[in-house]
Amino acid sequence: MSNSVNNKEDNYIVSILVENKPGVLYRISNLFRRRNFNIESISVGPTEKKEFSRMTITLNGDDATVEQLVKQLAKIIDVVKISLLNPRNTILRELALIKLYAKDSRARSDILNYAQIFKGKIVDTTEDAMTIEVVGTPEKINAFIKIASSFGIKEMVRTGLTALERGG
Amino acid sequence: MADGYARVSGRPGVCIATSGPGATNLVTGIATAYMDSSPLIAITGQVAKAAIGKDAFQEADIIGITTSITKYNFQPRTCSEIPNVVKMAFQIATSGRFGPVLIDLPRDVQTEVNEIIFSDNIIFSRLKYNMIPHPLQVEKAVNLLLNAERPFILAGGGVIASNASQQLLALAELIMAPVATTLMGKGCFPENHPLSLGVVGMHGSYEANKLILEADVLLAVGCRFSDRTTCNVSEFCPDAKIIHVDLDASEIGKNRKVDVPIVGDAGETLSKIYDGVVKRLCRKEESVWLNRIEEIKRESENIYSSIQENNLTPIKILKELREILPNDTIVTTEVGQNQMWASLYFKALKPRTFITSGGLGTMGFGFPASLGAKVAKPDTPVLDIAGDGSFMMTSNMLVTSVNENIPVMVVILNNSMLGMVAQWQRLFYNRRYSAVKLVNPDFIKISEACGAIGIRVGSLEELRSAIGQALKNEVTTVIDIPISPEEDVFPMVPPGKGLKEMIYNALKTSSILAKKSERLKEMID
Numbered sequence: 001m002s003n004s005v006n007n008k009e010d011n012y013i014v015s016i017l018v019e020n021k022p023g024v025l026y027r028i029s030n031l032f033r034r035r036n037f038n039i040e041s042i043s044v045g046p047t048e049k050k051e052f053s054r055m056t057i058t059l060n061g062d063d064a065t066v067e068q069l070v071k072q073l074a075k076i077i078d079v080v081k082i083s084l085l086n087p088r089n090t091i092l093r094e095l096a097l098i099k100l101y102a103k104d105s106r107a108r109s110d111i112l113n114y115a116q117i118f119k120g121k122i123v124d125t126t127e128d129a130m131t132i133e134v135v136g137t138p139e140k141i142n143a144f145i146k147i148a149s150s151f152g153i154k155e156m157v158r159t160g161l162t163a164l165e166r167g168g
Numbered sequence: 169m170a171d172g173y174a175r176v177s178g179r180p181g182v183c184i185a186t187s188g189p190g191a192t193n194l195v196t197g198i199a200t201a202y203m204d205s206s207p208l209i210a211i212t213g214q215v216a217k218a219a220i221g222k223d224a225f226q227e228a229d230i231i232g233i234t235t236s237i238t239k240y241n242f243q244p245r246t247c248s249e250i251p252n253v254v255k256m257a258f259q260i261a262t263s264g265r266f267g268p269v270l271i272d273l274p275r276d277v278q279t280e281v282n283e284i285i286f287s288d289n290i291i292f293s294r295l296k297y298n299m300i301p302h303p304l305q306v307e308k309a310v311n312l313l314l315n316a317e318r319p320f321i322l323a324g325g326g327v328i329a330s331n332a333s334q335q336l337l338a339l340a341e342l343i344m345a346p347v348a349t350t351l352m353g354k355g356c357f358p359e360n361h362p363l364s365l366g367v368v369g370m371h372g373s374y375e376a377n378k379l380i381l382e383a384d385v386l387l388a389v390g391c392r393f394s395d396r397t398t399c400n401v402s403e404f405c406p407d408a409k410i411i412h413v414d415l416d417a418s419e420i421g422k423n424r425k426v427d428v429p430i431v432g433d434a435g436e437t438l439s440k441i442y443d444g445v446v447k448r449l450c451r452k453e454e455s456v457w458l459n460r461i462e463e464i465k466r467e468s469e470n471i472y473s474s475i476q477e478n479n480l481t482p483i484k485i486l487k488e489l490r491e492i493l494p495n496d497t498i499v500t501t502e503v504g505q506n507q508m509w510a511s512l513y514f515k516a517l518k519p520r521t522f523i524t525s526g527g528l529g530t531m532g533f534g535f536p537a538s539l540g541a542k543v544a545k546p547d548t549p550v551l552d553i554a555g556d557g558s559f560m561m562t563s564n565m566l567v568t569s570v571n572e573n574i575p576v577m578v579v580i581l582n583n584s585m586l587g588m589v590a591q592w593q594r595l596f597y598n599r600r601y602s603a604v605k606l607v608n609p610d611f612i613k614i615s616e617a618c619g620a621i622g623i624r625v626g627s628l629e630e631l632r633s634a635i636g637q638a639l640k641n642e643v644t645t646v647i648d649i650p651i652s653p654e655e656d657v658f659p660m661v662p663p664g665k666g667l668k669e670m671i672y673n674a675l676k677t678s679s680i681l682a683k684k685s686e687r688l689k690e691m692i693d
Contacts, residue, residue, distance in 0.1 A: 027235060034236045064421065071418035077240045077260060077294060 041160030172540025188226030203527025301432030310444035320383030325352030326390015332435030355516035403666025502558030505587035532561025
């Protein structure tokens with residue numbers, strides 16, 4: 001039995017529907033700290049019902065660790081529903097804002113081109129910098145950041161992953 | 169005290185403290201209840217709403233502080249929320265796996281005047297637990313047990329919480345499996361029963377620690393494979409098939425991988441397994457396993473009858489206490505050597521008669537818990553088995569016991585030491601004692617100053633008459649018994665080692681130590 005268990009570390013996406021009230025984020029994040037789980041990214045926002053919020057948490061760990069985490073989360077009174085999302089059957093999105101150095105017109109036109117390829121938008125520009133907004137899967141954003149870093153990244157922010165299962 | 173009440177009665181205990189330091193004083197008690205799944209409601213004061221977050225006088229963020237040691241905590245913002253909050257608090261504390269809940273009441277919410285609706289029908293729908301085990305999993309367990317040659321039952325505190333002692337006894341007798349308990353499970357199976365092996369673990373009994381390793385199927389009910397029970401978990405029953413029954417799904421697979429996980433109430437599951445087994449069981453008359461149990465039990469007796477020369481050893485004291493005290497006596501313990509001696513040598517015969525701080529190991533728990541126990545069962549004798557170090561932690565409760573007229577008995581196994589720590593320093597740190605020697609006050613005088621009775625005892629005969637007197641006394645009686653500061657608790661599994669590396673007695677230990685120091689000498693030479 002124990003041989004069949006996957007001990008390999010992997011990325012997991014946990015989607016948690018919680019009560020929308022003060023202190024809930026603390027209870028969830030406190031559990032991660034208390035049980036020694038590490039959050040890679042977390043995003044929280046309202047849902048179709050105003051009494052609930054949805055948290056999307058990505059983390060790295062083996063099967064047993066993630067199973068234990070899900071069970072522990074399920075015990076928190078404010079947790080309404082919890083699901084482990086399968087990346088193949090899930091819509092994954094992340095948004096990044098990236099401020100790049102753009103000192104000459106050559107750089108500007110290159111940035112513009114790359115942004116277009118990645119379906120990014122220029123959302124701000126000054127004499128020596130441009131800010132691009134990119135939306136997509138984490139892989140797509142990673143790819144854009146890689147190419148954009150040749151211009152020099154002045155500042156950057158990513159929202160963390162948000163996700164919803166496909167189908168009805 | 170509230171925790172002691174809860175553990176004896178099975179109903180939630182309630183405690184109240186003021187804001188700030190009052191609230192933080194409850195923290196250890198709440199954490200103790202959380203670790204041992206005891207239903208407790210803690211109500212704390214808080215500064216007025218407008219002052220919260222301003223570092224006001226006697227403000228403490230008790231919600232933040234207790235989040236990881238409660239099942240849930242509340243801070244009502246208006247008085248109209250209070251009825252709902254209180255009902256939910258009781259429901260949360262007493263549903264599923266029990267535990268503490270805290271209600272933090274800001275001052276202005278306490279004094280607010282308003283019309284409030286007290287509804288009777290508040291059912292908190294989120295609190296659903298799988299009380300009934302899955303039939304397929306039960307079937308798997310039944311198959312394993314029917315084919316087992318050496319079945320073994322490990323019963324934990326969950327059996328007591330679920331009031332499942334009857335079901336446990338029935339199943340154990342049906343499949344003729346020996347039963348060992350965890351410290352928290354002590355009392356759920358009568359320890360004078362031929363199938364009882366006592367407690368398993370770091371200071372488990374010789375027979376329990378030996379036989380659990382020989383089992384081929386281990387049925388673990390309402391326990392969580394804590395490190396003090398399993399010792400080195402990778403060496404804990406590596407070849408046995410393990411069936412793990414627990415109401416809390418997160419306990420299954422947390423510390424030990426299992427073969428048949430069953431989420432469900434202990435009592436429900438045990439009776440379902442019983443039903444499954446009884447249909448298909450063909451009784452074997454002669455059993456190699458039962459003979460083996462007998463053999464190991466005899467071995468144990470031989471080892472431990474040979475090493476008692478002094479008159480007032482803790483072992484003799486505890487066995488004597490069991491003889492004198494009525495069967496339904498409730499015993500609470502402190503934490504340390506006193507607790508482990510009590511666990512090993514004081515047989516608990518009924519559930520909820522052995523009350524101890526197992527998970528958190530809170531010194532000073534036993535005496536207030538004994539008062540709570542006495543409140544829950546005023547007609548039953550209650551005895552706190554204490555050490556001198558632990559008793560000093562909460563001996564101020566003597567005043568409460570006298571003022572509130574709650575008479576209990578305390579036996580202090582007084583070695584003027586933090587004995588368990590001293591034992592580790594003696595065995596594993598070459599007698600380099602540090603911060604373990606205690607200079608205690610005179611426990612007789614302290615008791616008398618509080619209006620209680622104090623008796624010092626120097627022999628088993630004196631102990632017998634002191635207990636006889638204490639059972640009749642109408643105030644708390646403290647019996648101080650000086651014992652040797654060099655006394656160790658055996659058996660013991662050294663920290664980090666597997667159960668099979670149990671040290672049985674002092675002789676063996678001293679020979680190990682002698683070898684060790686010889687080797688050291690050789691190295692130095």
